[in-house]
Amino acid sequence: MTTLDREVAQRLRDRDVRYTRGRRAVVAALAAADGPRSAAELSAALGAAVPVSSLYRTLAVLEGAEVLEPHFAAKGVTRYELAEWLTGHHHHLICIDCGAVEDVAIPQPQEAQVRRLVEDIAAAGAFTALDHALEIEGRCARCA
Amino acid sequence: MTTLDREVAQRLRDRDVRYTRGRRAVVAALAAADGPRSAAELSAALGAAVPVSSLYRTLAVLEGAEVLEPHFAAKGVTRYELAEWLTGHHHHLICIDCGAVEDVAIPQPQEAQVRRLVEDIAAAGAFTALDHALEIEGRCARCA
């Protein structure tokens, strides 16, 4: 049982949600991924071990427990990734050709810069900023 | 005929795409909106004047001509807004409670900062950056 697993287990216990085999499989698959994954992608990775209807339900449950965060960068599909309290804050590189989404962390001083900027903008707009995402669209190495 | 209409007309002429009644109606509806709109929302606004199948085709055509930009901030639906070359570069404030998306422009020096940052990150990831979006999630004045 990895540290991640233990943290997730704890969180689910706190919420009175069971950490079953299927749910573990989904968390493991997302932990192994290097970016957000859609239900279809997860289904392909997991095979018959987690049937579609269970997979969707599991994703919804884990999102509700704030173990996963949904991500909407591509047309029509929702991708999920482990929440930032498990993996650390990061941004996304989104390929406009193949739709792949890759995580990138940025150096602390620059992240601080972004955070300051976000605060300023929100303040100017009478908005309470809670989170931010810098999404960079372009072409990945494979599609270049 | 507004200035916007003239610019769109020119762009479409350049691409050998006709600027028909239905297409004008869609552009006008988006011009009147203060943020991205989904096909369903546009359909409600336009009524029978633009049937669904035509509406979707029109959105695809206008996106292809780079008159519209798709936006994916909510589960399952694509919203469109006029492209930035028509309206100016801006970012989004997304309310996590009511889902509203509001446009915000940020001051030039800060925008330059963001752009520099984006270039650095992309370079580090062997990625060709074409565009970026700073999406700020939080609570709007109404939901605060």
Next chain:
DNA sequence: ACTATAATGAGAATCGTTCCCATGATTATG
């Protein structure tokens, strides 16, 4: 006007996702 080409509109088809419900697993209780 005539013709070639592009655009339209109605409905069928598709895709991602959610819902339903009977069955199976887990936990708390006697």
Next chain:
DNA sequence: CATAATCATGGGAACGATTCTCATTATAGT
């Protein structure tokens, strides 16, 4: 350790958003 009571599962039907198909109609260029 049996037994409810509860929660989770899985198969398939249902759904909503979007795309496709194709016969019809509008448009631009001759």
